[in-house]
Amino acid sequence: MKLRLVCLITFITLGLTACTDSPEWTLLYYPDAATKPSAEQSGDFISGYYASIEQCHAKGKGLLRLSDDSHPDYLCGHLCVAEGKSLICQNLVSPKQ
DSSP, X not given: OHHHXXXXXHXXXXXXXXHTOOOOEEEXXXXXXXXXXXXXXXXXXXXXXXXXXXXXXXHHHHHHHHOOSSBOEEEEEESOEEETTEEEOSEEEOOOO
């Protein structure tokens, strides 16, 4: 019985830890690249949060393919934090060509 309880507690602890991992990448999608704001002013253009750069690029490329917008573009921001109305990212990565 004690082994079962230990296993249950371990499973719950590991499960909660996995659910609280914060995503490292933020997708910024711009419907019109001609009027694209600076990254600091892009808080309204956040289109998702991803664990890897590959996931961010895959979603960004999918949005470009499905877009009816005139000149869409996207960026992937690494470790972005919102400070008031500003968005601060440690690194910005453009789409892979």
